Amino acid sequence: xxxxxxxxxxxxxxxxxxxxxxxxxxxxxxxxxxxxxxxxxxxxxxxxxxxxxxxxxxxxxxxxxxxxxxxxxxxxxxxxxxxxxxxxxxxxxxxxxxxxxxxxxxxxxxxxxxxxxxxxxxxxxxxxxx
Numbered sequence: 005x006x007x008x009x010x011x012x013x014x015x016x017x018x019x020x021x022x023x024x025x026x027x028x029x030x031x032x033x034x035x036x037x038x039x040x041x042x043x044x045x046x047x048x049x050x051x052x053x054x055x056x057x058x059x060x061x062x063x064x065x066x067x068x069x070x071x072x073x074x075x076x077x078x079x080x081x082x083x084x085x086x087x088x089x090x091x092x093x094x095x096x097x098x099x100x101x102x103x104x105x106x107x108x109x110x111x112x113x114x115x116x117x118x119x120x121x122x123x124x125x126x127x128x129x130x131x132x133x134x
Contacts, residue, residue, distance in 0.1 A: 030062065060089070090122070092112075
């Protein structure tokens with residue numbers, strides 16, 4: 005019961021990525037701390053976030069049709085404009101940092117980041133937003 009209460013206290017995170025293996029891994033990892041919603045494209049991401057507002061969003065940069073920046077821009081145009089967003093990418097994070105900052109990302113991380121580092125980035129973004 006404490007586990008469920010802890011999840012309620014910590015809220016929901018939204019994971020946005022078109023790779024189901026990655027979203028499954030992240031869902032399993034973060035489900036110990038948060039309720040987890042997954043969206044595999046931009047349209048589903050916006051709808052999922054509006055249906056159950058998250059305390060943080062983890063979004064991949066490289067996705068078909070609309071990339072991670074497009075997802076973030078769409079979310080920022082909704083009532084969720086201040087929800088912390090952690091962008092992760094297979095690119096060098098330094099190469100996309102300026103654009104990520106311009107759309108309001110809380111952090112930019114390499115996809116080779118450890119789960120512990122990603123967890124810390126999400127937790128830190130949630131704490132700063134609270």
